[in-house]
Amino acid sequence: MRYTRTMTARRVLITVPHTYQRDAPYLQRLEAAGLEAERRIGRHGKLTEDELRDALPGVFATLASSEPYTERVFRGAPELRVVARWGVGFDAIDVDAATSHGVVVCTAVGANHEAVADYAVSLMCTLKQVSSATTGSSPGVSGRPSSGRGSGARPSGSSASGGSAKPWPAGAAASR
Numbered sequence: 736m737r738y739t740r741t742m743t744a745r746r747v748l749i750t751v752p753h754t755y756q757r758d759a760p761y762l763q764r765l766e767a768a769g770l771e772a773e774r775r776i777g778r779h780g781k782l783t784e785d786e787l788r789d790a791l792p793g794v795f796a797t798l799a800s801s802e803p804y805t806e807r808v809f810r811g812a813p814e815l816r817v818v819a820r821w822g823v824g825f826d827a828i829d830v831d832a833a834t835s836h837g838v839v840v841c842t843a844v845g846a847n848h849e850a851v852a853d854y855a856v857s858l859m860c861t862l863k864q865v866s867s868a869t870t871g872s873s874p875g876v877s878g879r880p881s882s883g884r885g886s887g888a889r890p891s892g893s894s895a896s897g898g899s900a901k902p903w904p905a906g907a908a909a910s911r
Contacts, residue, residue, distance in 0.1 A: 748790055749774045749798040750782055751821045777802070784808060791815060799828070804840075806832040819843065 747770050749762075754774070765772045773794075777786045782802040791797075791812035799820050809815065809832045818828060820842045833840045 745769065746771045746773055746794045747796045747798065748794045750776060750787075750790075750802055751798060751800045752776045752780050754821075776800075788812070801827045804828040804833065809833055809836040809838060812836075817841070 747765055749772060762772045773790075775782065775790050777783055781800050782790065784803045784805060784807065787802050787804070787808055788811045791808070793814060794812065795814050796817040796819065797815070799818050804818055804827060806829055809829070813836075815836070815838050818833060818838055818840045820828065820840065823842050823844060825840060825842070828840055830840055
């Protein structure tokens with residue numbers, strides 16, 4: 736189905752809470768293009784379905800957080816053409832409903848990759864500290880000292896010093 740509507744709405748709704756109080760260069764670019772950028776967040780952070788419906792009249796595009804874009808929302812926003820999701824994933828957007836109403840849905844791939852990487856590394860460091868504190872050593876998989884054989888190595892029936900090593904539980908190497 737092809738939609739050919741002229742754009743009469745000039746408003747862009749921005750619902751990302753952590754951009755709410757900031758000066759943002761993208762706002763100047765939108766305004767230079769003749770668009771009106773409106774930032775709005777809900778009472779409890781993200782907008783509810785009803786708050787979103789109230790905010791959408793006259794809006795042709797949104798820079799969306801995780802508010803619910805439902806069939807009811809799209810039905811009540813005939814001028815909406817684009818929902819650009821800040822981050823990744825469409826979990827709060829009914830993509831089938833968007834498509835049936837001629838709304839393009841996209842994500843900002845890579846927008847948060849550095850923050851996610853920082854968070855993952857900090858979690859790994861925390862887990863290492865917690866594990867070391869509870870076992871008193873620097874553990875490998877399943878709280879056992881590393882075999883020193885590199886990634887994915889499973890111990891055989893004897894250790895390097897000739898003693899007997901306990902076999903790992905089934906699936907332990909796969910969880911590594």
